[in-house]
Amino acid sequence: MDTREKILQAAAQMLAEDMTVKLSVRAVAARAGVSTGSLRFHFPTQRALQDSVLARIYEHLLPGDPIRDRTLPPRERLLNCLRQVLAPLGTDQDARTAWGTIYRSFIEPEPTEPVRAAYLAHQREAERLVEHWLTVLAEEGALPPGDHTRNVRFLLTVLNGLSVERALPTGASVLIAETETLNAAVDHVLSAGPAPTAGPTRP
Template sequence: MARRDEIVQAAIELAEKEGIGALSVRRVAAATGIGATTLRHYFPTQDALAVAVVREMSAGGPADGDIFDRSRPALDRLAECLDQYLLIDETRKASLELWLQLRDAGSDDSNGSFAGLMQSAYSVLNDTVTHWLLVLANEGRIDRVDVEPATFTIVSFLDGLAMRHINGLVDDPAQLRRRLRWLLTRLLHERTS
């Protein structure tokens, strides 16, 4: 792993364990096993480090699963893709809490750059859900005109679940899956058979 990636990973782990306030150059350098001067070579400012943390947290994404397998019902394929977001273990809960801390840290962002970064990071979920819905639209399982509002509705549902988890509410996994299927059935207008 490249040094820059090691620094970012150490920063994420530190923030997940101790909160966003732990993302000082000295603390992250110590967690990485390097000096502050070396860290500043890769990240000249603390803001640059925070930006890298946000970008890394939003990189990648969930697997596409069987979304392309036309032999299976479209509703099942989409539900299985979205299932990756339903259950939040302790690691994912810590990541959600870190996102909230990052959001709060950027709340007095006078030039809007941090808010813009958070928006671009947030768009990963939007883009992923849109991608899955477009696969189904290309198969004729959902009208293309419905992709954007369906994405908004699904992402809002997932956001609500994330907030429930952050606030300590525990949901039954089977019930969450039933609610998700109920929602998807209505969004896809029963064209998913």
């Protein structure tokens, strides 16, 4: 195993034990059994390390890249990407366990700087993932080119809401209602496109 891989594995283990852990250079280097200089060589900043390890975790949880499966139309591919994010949560007890972990990590504790930084790192990686989907669709002409920030935030809000719904004791079939919501969200994004770029103001 090369040094970079050792560092990523050590950092991933630390995050698995505590989602709000501060991935300090000294702590991660000690866990990986490498020098701090070696760690800095591969990851010059703490944010570079944190973003890299979260990207690795997302790749592990969400293998493959359904957005590039051109055997399906763009609408079905975007739907599959959204479903792939929700699938690891499971339903009922699994979903409650997952949300319990999130609550204990980011909602229950005081919003200290380490807690805030840990949450924002997860949020950045989620935004990067959805931005990637929309950029691929824009490159293919399924979406107009432009700023996708609005649609990224919209889709993440939908995913967050649906993940909470999976953990709640609802009476109806959660997955049927979820499918309807995902279809509506994808239809909205593909019809609305990105936010228009602001032009020069007239006097």
